[in-house]
Amino acid sequence: MQAHEIVTTVLLALGCVISLTGSYGLLRMPDFYTRLHTAGKTDSLAQVMIFVGLVFVTPDLLTQLKLVMVAMILMIAAPTATHAITKAAHLHHLRPWTKGDPGGEP
Amino acid sequence: MTAIVLIDTLLLLLVTVTAVAIIEVRNLYASAMLTSVYSLLMALVWVNMHSMDVAFTEAAVGGGISTILLIGTLVHTAREEKPRKRRLDWKALLLTGLCGGALIYGTFDMPRFGDPKAPIHHFRVPEMMAQTVGFVTSRAGKQAPPEGFDPSAYRSFNGAVASVPADPTDTAWRETSILAQHGIMLPKVLGHASHPAAEHTEAGHHQHPPDDFNGHVPNSVTSLLAAYRGYDTMFETTVIFTAGVSLILLLRRPRREGYLQRSAPLADQAVLRVVTKMAIPFILLFGLYVITHGELGPGGGFQGGVVVACAFILFALIFGRPALYRVLPPPVCDLLTGLGVLMYSGTGAACLLLGGQFLDYSMLNTLSPGDGEALGMTLVEYGVGITVSMVMLTIFNQLAEEQSK
Amino acid sequence: MTDVLGIYNYWIYVVLMMIGLYGVIAKPNLIKQAIALGLFQTGIFLYYISMAVIDGGTAPIWTTIEDGAQKFQGPYDNPLPHVLILTAIVVSVSVLAVALALIINIKRSYGTIEADEIERMDHEDRLSEFRAGQALDAADDAEAHHHA
Amino acid sequence: MSWVYLATAVVLLVGMFMILIRAIAGPTVYDRILATNALGTKTIVFVTLLGYISGRPEFIDMAIIYALVSFITTIAILKFAQMGRLD
Numbered sequence: 178m179q180a181h182e183i184v185t186t187v188l189l190a191l192g193c194v195i196s197l198t199g200s201y202g203l204l205r206m207p208d209f210y211t212r213l214h215t216a217g218k219t220d221s222l223a224q225v226m227i228f229v230g231l232v233f234v235t236p237d238l239l240t241q242l243k244l245v246m247v248a249m250i251l252m253i254a255a256p257t258a259t260h261a262i263t264k265a266a267h268l269h270h271l272r273p274w275t276k277g278d279p280g281g282e283p
Numbered sequence: 284m285t286a287i288v289l290i291d292t293l294l295l296l297l298v299t300v301t302a303v304a305i306i307e308v309r310n311l312y313a314s315a316m317l318t319s320v321y322s323l324l325m326a327l328v329w330v331n332m333h334s335m336d337v338a339f340t341e342a343a344v345g346g347g348i349s350t351i352l353l354i355g356t357l358v359h360t361a362r363e364e365k366p367r368k369r370r371l372d373w374k375a376l377l378l379t380g381l382c383g384g385a386l387i388y389g390t391f392d393m394p395r396f397g398d399p400k401a402p403i404h405h406f407r408v409p410e411m412m413a414q415t416v417g418f419v420t421s422r423a424g425k426q427a428p429p430e431g432f433d434p435s436a437y438r439s440f441n442g443a444v445a446s447v448p449a450d451p452t453d454t455a456w457r458e459t460s461i462l463a464q465h466g467i468m469l470p471k472v473l474g475h476a477s478h479p480a481a482e483h484t485e486a487g488h489h490q491h492p493p494d495d496f497n498g499h500v501p502n503s504v505t506s507l508l509a510a511y512r513g514y515d516t517m518f519e520t521t522v523i524f525t526a527g528v529s530l531i532l533l534l535r536r537p538r539r540e541g542y543l544q545r546s547a548p549l550a551d552q553a554v555l556r557v558v559t560k561m562a563i564p565f566i567l568l569f570g571l572y573v574i575t576h577g578e579l580g581p582g583g584g585f586q587g588g589v590v591v592a593c594a595f596i597l598f599a600l601i602f603g604r605p606a607l608y609r610v611l612p613p614p615v616c617d618l619l620t621g622l623g624v625l626m627y628s629g630t631g632a633a634c635l636l637l638g639g640q641f642l643d644y645s646m647l648n649t650l651s652p653g654d655g656e657a658l659g660m661t662l663v664e665y666g667v668g669i670t671v672s673m674v675m676l677t678i679f680n681q682l683a684e685e686q687s688k
Numbered sequence: 689m690t691d692v693l694g695i696y697n698y699w700i701y702v703v704l705m706m707i708g709l710y711g712v713i714a715k716p717n718l719i720k721q722a723i724a725l726g727l728f729q730t731g732i733f734l735y736y737i738s739m740a741v742i743d744g745g746t747a748p749i750w751t752t753i754e755d756g757a758q759k760f761q762g763p764y765d766n767p768l769p770h771v772l773i774l775t776a777i778v779v780s781v782s783v784l785a786v787a788l789a790l791i792i793n794i795k796r797s798y799g800t801i802e803a804d805e806i807e808r809m810d811h812e813d814r815l816s817e818f819r820a821g822q823a824l825d826a827a828d829d830a831e832a833h834h835h836a
Numbered sequence: 837m838s839w840v841y842l843a844t845a846v847v848l849l850v851g852m853f854m855i856l857i858r859a860i861a862g863p864t865v866y867d868r869i870l871a872t873n874a875l876g877t878k879t880i881v882f883v884t885l886l887g888y889i890s891g892r893p894e895f896i897d898m899a900i901i902y903a904l905v906s907f908i909t910t911i912a913i914l915k916f917a918q919m920g921r922l923d
Contacts, residue, residue, distance in 0.1 A: 178837075186840050193847040196878070200851035203858050203874060209866050212858070216870055220877045227844070227881050234837065235893060243896040244884070247903060251880060254907040257558045258873050261911065264552065265918045266866040286842050286889055287741070288697075293849045295700045297856060302704055302727050304860040306711040311719055312865065312916070316872050318723055319909050320859060323879045323902065324852075325730055330886045333747040334737050334770045335895050338883075340777045342898070347905040349726070349781050351912045355922050356719060356788040360795045364717045365802050372714035379713070383706040387699050395694030397743040403766055404742055503748045503767040504774065512771055519775040526782030533789040547919040555911070566904055573897065580749060581895055585778045590901060597908050600915050604923035671778065678785045682792070683923040746892055 181233040188230030196223035208274030209266055217259040224251050287331060288396070294328045309364045315353040322346040335581035336504045339573075343589035348675055351596060355682035505578045509660040513642040516663075517627050520670050524624050527674035531617070534681040548603035559601045566594035574668040578660050584667025591668065592675035604683060613680065616673050623670030630662045697738060705731030716803040718794065722787045729780050733773045740769040841888045848885070852878050865917050869910065876906030 178186070199219025206212045228248040235241045272278070301321045308314050322345025329338035394401035508516050550556050574587030599607040631642040639646035644659025708731060711724025748767040795801050798809060852875060859871035880902045887893040916922060 189844045200854040204854040216874045247899045250903045258910045302707045359792045375714035379706040379710045386702045390698040397741045507771045546923045
């Protein structure tokens with residue numbers, strides 16, 4: 178294994194761990210806002226790590242640029258979507274989870 | 284177990300779970316959302332099976348448009364299914380079980396998944412892979428068959444495969460034309476012995492770039508779509524056109540009531556507004572890229588058209604439909620719908636007028652038939668793209684429109 | 689055993705198709721039926737695409753360029769099923785759109801999109817028409833009898 | 837090197853399965869929307885990886901279209917949740 182392949186492997190492994198924890202959090206967290214916390218952040222970080230990792234093993238420049246472009250689009254689109262979802266839930270008066278109160282629909 | 288089979292199995296497991304959930308979830312809104320998930324997963328299955336163009340279409344059409352259409356319908360109807368006492372219909376289950384059992388019994392005669400000896404991988408494949416519009420040579424006009432072609436043997440050829448090699452990885456065998464195997468034609472369908480580039484080189488100043496079309500386009504899916512199945516694609520476009528017309532007939536309000544009605548734009552949400560403003564030119568450009576790039580890589584008129592429609596739909600979602608009508612008034616939209624079909628058939632008619640057959644694109648550039656092919660395919664793809672985008676937009680507009688009481 | 693491994697994914701397509709068929713038959717909600725029809729179609733699409741796969745194959749897009757000509761670089765999947773399904777998907781969304789438009793019109797004229805309720809309403813309509821016809825017939829009969 | 841891509845793909849699939857359960861289970865509409873959106877992001881990464889697994893990474897246009905479509909769908913679903921209409 179060459180140096181750039183090792184870099185890729187490490188970045189992909191990190192991305193895997195982060196994305197898996199995020200998914201598990203989305204499954205296990207008690208209410209919408211805590212799930213938002215795990216899903217929103219891990220998604221962006223994990224995808225950036227995987228895309229950047231793949232750049233190192235890509236031979237041609239055009240594909241590398243496209244990889245970076247996809248990562249950039251996701252960096253803009255995913256937080257926007259998350260923001261919009263949160264805002265909608267907030268405007269809908271969705272209550273957050275507190276001790277003794279499961280939260281949920283008003 | 285190869286990688287493709289492993290990923291295929293896991294993905295199909297996810298797909299099946301989603302399918303059961305779509306049918307069994309009572310909330311229709313949740314069902315529509317799961318439809319979007321289902322389409323994205325299905326598109327992954329198709330990427331895994333190396334079918335880039337189909338995955339492209341499925342992601343754009345299934346994940347984007349049909350979900351939006353379903354939600355647009357839910358606006359007019361109920362969000363929930365009516366609750367019922369009996370959740371499972373035993374009679375239907377029995378019927379589908381029997382039907383499925385019969386189909387599964389039928390699969391035992393199917394060739395193995397990925398079997399190189401399957402009949403589908405042999406009959407006419409080399410011809411299809413190697414540009415299928417008749418026999419394209421460097422000479423323009425009515426194409427003469429290549430040298431070594433025996434017309435009488437071709438007419439009596441029944442399409443049977445002479446011999447299948449014992450080694451399934453023998454790709455050289457698949458490269459050889461079936462016609463060549465039967466001695467009907469010399470085995471050089473694939474590499475064009477004398478392509479136009481060679482003729483231009485002697486002039487010295489006109490060297491064709493290495494990515495020029497030497498008699499065929501790289502994406503054989505687009506090539507088949509526009510040439511081998513050109514008539515079929517033309518009438519598929521007509522089907523879509525007809526769908527747009529039926530939507531207008533079924534749902535459009537009378538003209539005297541006007542197009543503009545009240546709407547609920549999301550433009551007061553600053554983040555969404557700014558991101559949308561940034562995104563829309565990019566999406567439009569990307570859609571045009573997908574249409575134009577169709578014969579070089581995955582993509583084409585259907586996919587690109589849907590992407591362009593998605594840009595307009597996003598605009599309507601954020602800024603409201605009246606704003607969309609100011610940008611693209613419905614009469615213009617209707618006109619463009621027809622124009623796309625006209626462009627497709629017009630390209631065919633142009634080939635006819637230039638002395639070739641209907642949709643024989645090589646007539647468009649008599650000096651270099653390969654470039655003529657590419658030009659014709661691009662024109663046709665643009666026709667398809669215009670029709671598809673405008674029909675999708677019409678469908679969205681009609682579904683979102685408030686009905687006259 | 690290798691036989692089963694080779695064809696089991698056709699079975700999954702059959703299962704998908706049957707899920708769709710079950711939805712069309714068993715679910716009275718018309719939107720659900722339209723979605724289920726889509727599932728059924730996808731099962732068929734999968735069947736076609738999976739037939740195109742060849743061992744060690746790759747996407748049928750030629751990208752390797754050598755000496756100014758595209759090189760045929762090994763087994764490509766059969767592109768013909770891809771083309772068939774590509775257009776079929778777009779036609780399926782047209783079908784969905786027309787179906788949804790009809791569903792909206794049904795909702796406007798019946799006030800519901802549950803197939804069994806619509807059938808009951810139709811049945812009641814027919815029944816009342818039949819009764820009205822019967823009454824007319826009886827009146828005609830009575831009139832004829834009177835003349836006789 | 838291909839086993840690295842394959843392992844990553846399988847891990848992503850496991851994550852997708854968890855998210856799918858959340859998308860099916862709900863309980864609120866917003867949970868479903870969040871899960872659908874997260875699944876879209878995972879799908880984009882997955883489709884890129886598939887290109888590397890099959891040895892032809894040049895088809896990344898796919899990933900771009902997935903990103904755009906998943907964004908637009910999320911906005912449409914959200915608008916219906918918030919406004920009860922699409923235009």
